[in-house]
Amino acid sequence: MSFATSMARGWSDFISAIQFLTRIPVPSQPYEADSLSRAVKFFPFVGVLVGGSAALLNLLLLAHLPRLVTAFFVLIFLVLITGCLHEDGLADTADGFGGGWSREQILLILRDSRIGSYGAAAIIFSLVGRLLLLSSLPLMQIAHYLIVAHVLCRWTTLPLSYFLPSARTQEISEANGQGARIAQLTSTGTLVGGTLFSFAVAILFLRGHAVAPIVSAITLALLTGLYYKKRIGGVTGDCFGATNQLTEIGVYVCGVWTL
Incomplete structure (x- = not known):
C-alpha cells in the first residue's frame, strides 16, 4: 500500500470514527465491512474532540452562570x-x-x-450523577477532567473489542449489531497505540x-468485560456503550475524590 x-x-x-461516535456533520463514507473495526483506533482521539468541545463550552459559560447550571448545559451538550x-x-x-x-x-x-425500569433508572442515575460530579470537580481542573474522561471512556472499547468475541455471532453484519463489527477484530497495534495515546493524554x-x-478505566474495563463474558459469552454494542458511560463517571469520581 502506497503512502x-x-x-x-x-x-x-x-471520519468513520467521528461519524459513528458523534453527530458532528462529516462527509459520508462508503460502507465497508471492516470500516468500523479500522476506525476503532481513532476512538480515543474523538474523545479529545468531544471532551475538548465540552471544556470550551464550560469555560465560556462558567464566567456567567453558577457551576451547577454550567454543568447542566455542558451535560446537555x-x-x-x-x-x-x-x-x-x-x-x-x-x-x-x-x-x-x-x-438467551x-x-x-x-x-x-x-x-424498561432498569434502563430508565440507569439513565437517571447516570445523568444526575454526572451533573453532580461535573459541578463538584476542582474548579481549575474541570476542563482537564472533561478531556481525560472522554478519552479514557472511549479507550475502553479497545481492550473489550480486542479480547472479547461477539456475544451473538462472528458474522459481521448490520443485523447482528455494531458490536459484531468490532468484537475481537481490533488489532494489537491499535490496542497498544490507542492505550499509549490515551494514557499519555x-x-x-x-x-x-x-x-x-x-x-x-482499566478496572472498569476489566470487571465489566469479565461480567459480560460470564453472563453472555462476549460483548454487544450496548455493552461497549455501558462500559463507556461507567468509565466517564468513574473518572469524574476520581476528580471529586481528590478534593
Whole structure:
C-alpha cells in the first residue's frame, strides 16, 4: 500500500470514527465491512474532540452562570453531540442484565428497542450523577477532567473489542449489531497505540492525578468485560456503550475524590 493510499484510508477511518461516535456533520463514507473495526483506533482521539468541545463550552459559560447550571448545559451538550449513543447502551445493558436470567433472555432484551425500569433508572442515575460530579470537580481542573474522561471512556472499547468475541455471532453484519463489527477484530497495534495515546493524554492534562483515572478505566474495563463474558459469552454494542458511560463517571469520581 502506497503512502498516499495509506493516508487516504487513515483519513477515511478517522471520519468513520467521528461519524459513528458523534453527530458532528462529516462527509459520508462508503460502507465497508471492516470500516468500523479500522476506525476503532481513532476512538480515543474523538474523545479529545468531544471532551475538548465540552471544556470550551464550560469555560465560556462558567464566567456567567453558577457551576451547577454550567454543568447542566455542558451535560446537555455532551448528550446532543453524541446522540445519546452511550446512554442508549447503558439503558439497554441495564435492562438486559437486570431483567434477563439466561444468556438467551439477556440477548433478547438487549435487542429490544423499548426501555424498561432498569434502563430508565440507569439513565437517571447516570445523568444526575454526572451533573453532580461535573459541578463538584476542582474548579481549575474541570476542563482537564472533561478531556481525560472522554478519552479514557472511549479507550475502553479497545481492550473489550480486542479480547472479547461477539456475544451473538462472528458474522459481521448490520443485523447482528455494531458490536459484531468490532468484537475481537481490533488489532494489537491499535490496542497498544490507542492505550499509549490515551494514557499519555491523561498524564499530560492531570500529571500526578492521572494515576487514579487510568486505574479506574482499566478496572472498569476489566470487571465489566469479565461480567459480560460470564453472563453472555462476549460483548454487544450496548455493552461497549455501558462500559463507556461507567468509565466517564468513574473518572469524574476520581476528580471529586481528590478534593
